[in-house]
Amino acid sequence: MQSASMTNASIQRDRARLRLLLRLSLAGVVFTTVVILIGVWTRLVDAGLGCPDWPGCYGRLVVPDAERAMAHSPDAPLEAFKAWVEMVHRYVASALGLLVISLLALGAGLRRRSGYPWRTSVALLVVILLQGAFGAFTVTLKLWPQVVTLHLLGGLAVLLLFLWLHLSLRRFAKGAAAPGVARRRLTPLWVIAMLCLLLQLALGGWVSSNYAGIACQGFPTCNGQWWPEMDWSEGFHLTQTVGPNYLHGQLHADARTAIHQGHRIGALVLGLALIALALRYWRENLQRPWLGGLVFAYGIQVGLGIANVLMWLPLWLALLHTAGAVALVLLLALAVWHWRESAVAAEDSTRRDKEWVHV
Template identity: 70%
Template sequence: MHEQQGRLALLKALSLVGVAATVVVILVGAWTRLVDAGLGCPDWPGCYGALVVPDEARALAHSPDTPLEGAKAWMEMIHRYVASALGLLVIVLVVLGRPLRRRPDYPWGVSLGLLALILLQGAFGAFTVTLKLWPQVVTLHLLGGLSVMLMFLWLHLRLRRCASGRLTLGGVAPPRRRLTPLWGVAAALLVMQLALGGWVSSNYAGIACQGFPTCNGEWWPALDWSEGYHLTQAVGPNYLHGQLHAEARAAIQVGHRLGALALGVALLALVLSAWRERAMRPWLAGLGLAYGMQFLLGVANVLLWLPLWLALLHTAGAVALVLGLALAAWAWRALPPQADTIRQPTEKEWAHV
């Protein structure tokens, strides 16, 4: 038993490290994209056929049509190195957790799900390069990174509950409060808004609209929605700096703004509906603060013409918003369930008491 508790303590610590490390990977990836280093290495997983950035002569011999830009190549490789380290961390978590897999409350399925997700995310990283920054893949790669972060967080929270030994009646976990439909609406709108943000970034539409709240001096300018949200265009040859015309990019930017408005309304409704629970108020206040800061960062990026450091903060704000909603939902589930949702123990469960 003492050995199990020690192993659980190590797994808890490593899973929390995984959350922080994933945030770092997401931000490094965002910076790589912002400085146009996504194609700093034209191949994958190496860089001009090497595991480290080679000299100009070797790069020229490997890819004569793609001149080496050292700073961008190193930025891209640093992103790959930290992402690979994150993958190794997931493997360590699975290996260390395997002896506990038969324990009823151990989140073995979450560990395996995290491993599958990190492998899929690695594939999207490769496709980002081989498909030359195709917007669909770049957007899915961003959503995948956030999903990995959430899986690490979920694993950590489950491990904390497992280590605390909070079990009742024959190893059955205590009942948890159900999420209301409003939580689902808020989560769905957040995912949509994150996808819209990734679409803005991958299509270089961050400053397609000058000014706020108007767009290019108009409340409803000329917008090409069909081209801006055309998801079946051909791949390539290269999406660096984007390929869409101004009206299509403006449509993407306006769509992102409308998504922010819808998300804000949903989060406000969620906060108001759950505020009656005193234990929820710190989590709800944090969620509201994260949304407010993210909204202001988005406005500032438009008004200040997308400075790199501010664009990176906007990505960090998205990370904070995702963590805020996830932690608030976990806190809500941890509240005592309402009377009509409490499941009565079965005779078999009573027999184990």
Template identity: 65%
Template sequence: MSHHDLRLGLLIRLSQLGIAFTVAVILMGAFTRLMDAGLGCPDWPGCYGQWVVPEPGVAESHPSAVPLEPLKAWLEMVHRYLASMLGGLVLMMLALGWSRRKRPGYPWHITLCLLAVILLQGAFGAFTVTLRLWPQVVTLHLLGGLVVMLLFLWLHLRLRVTAVSANPANRALPKLSHWWAIAALLLAAQLALGGWTSSNYAGIACQGFPTCNGQWWPTMDWSEGFHLTQRVGPDYLYGQLHADARTTIHLAHRLGALALGLSLTLLAARHWREPRLRPWMGAMLAAYGLQVGLGIANVVWWLPLGLALAHTAGAVLLALTMALAAWQAKVGALPVGLPKAQAQEQGAGECAITS
């Protein structure tokens, strides 16, 4: 095996590690938020001016004058440490891929995009603290984490194609149907609504299911619930919206789940007769069903910590399964992981991709 093949194999493993690591960072961020530890360190990038959580005496002398809560401070700092390590992983992949950047089919542009989103995520992390949990920033921070995860996944899949294809840039990929675009847009909107619900502390604004506070259409305030320039005051911990506005956000999230479910069902029905795609359609619908079940359980049992964290994990799983299903629909069943000679015998070029 040549030096270049060894390096490509390492890049494939690092991209796989990046997917798992990003999921861990997302869940750690969700846990930090659910523990109300988003302002556990009132400054950035350090904590009370230190690179580790300081002793209470040091914290008391910090200009923020915010009392130190060690557990919350450590949760916040561990999240930052993990995010920094993820950035280091991206830089490592850039360095390893530099010599291959001009090779046909090598996904260099995805790696650069990954770096750009990671840097943007760092900015969102800083603004989350400096803007005192402004829900717009918190929601974008969550969405940014999911984008990083999907970019790592797409990079990993593209690298695997490069590893087995004799000529990975000899043919363009077919376009997906508009049903995929609709489902992707609805998923993105639903993920944004989930982040908006969480960042505005509206998770149990609707009590009961399927009704909301005993009504099918309760009193709501759409203008306040989706007022994107609202003031946050000293901070946004525990939220500031009145009950009708939070009810609006929660109900919008439920309606978004209904629209997404309809879209995914239609998409699955369109591809169900294709044996290659049927398992992926089934996995996508199963992930959606699990996520709906977790959402209902959170409402019925008043948002317990474990279930709330599982609901975030469910969103991650749904995004991953839909991305993998789209990959299968777009690229096909390429025999990944085979030696190049064997891949050539199986017509690896048929599933080639372009940059």
């Protein structure tokens, strides 16, 4: 009787722990979205170098007064608003790291259970640590575009891992994660759509980090021309010198125009990939809501991008454009998840997708 009572108590503890893990992982998705938007806001108000050092601000954990800041870094005068914006970003990012560590600690007792997503939890910790390093490099390398772009992509990677962990925990809680459960493999169309979105996100980060958001004025033309003067080699020169202060950018106008135009072309390619994906799988009832939402979100995102150009990149609209990118990432990830979890044979779908790609 005592043994059975202890077993029941252990089961109840595991269930309570699992419920907490589900809530925390979902909170991680929401919190990461907030951190990404705060990071973008920090950049848009030119506060990325509000504190010239890292992890503190002028050597302190809170923003000091002007006298102490001057004593610490006489070549970087304190701008209190920008310093506080940067430090708030660091505080919330640190809190996100603590959330990841909490998830790992809570899940340690379940890691040997079949189907528990322990590897995803560890991967999340590794990525959040790398993200912290990129945050430091963003400051110490003075907004070097390569690092800024990777920092944005890293934030989206954290978001995806939180979502994947939450979905995996839900599957584990339902007992549907036993070995041998058939899951469909990704077909070529899915892979193409994912790669197109990744490329477009990288291009968006490159536009932002090189301050090319309004390098093209007007739409659908760019500076009054369909194909203006552009310097592609300089715009996408990925071995730029480390050292200058990249606040407000270092590239000339034609290079920034090439970056902006590349982002527009990427948006067109992404749209074609998403529409092809939706048309191919529209007849599948389980996929229709996700694919419909994905195409709809893409349309909204295109509209936001055009509005940003026509309205000269207002802060609130630029933040909405970033939120739209986050929505695309989440919707595509959810569509991929439900595709893989659908108990349908993969071979016929793979064959048909290859035919679509070749056509």
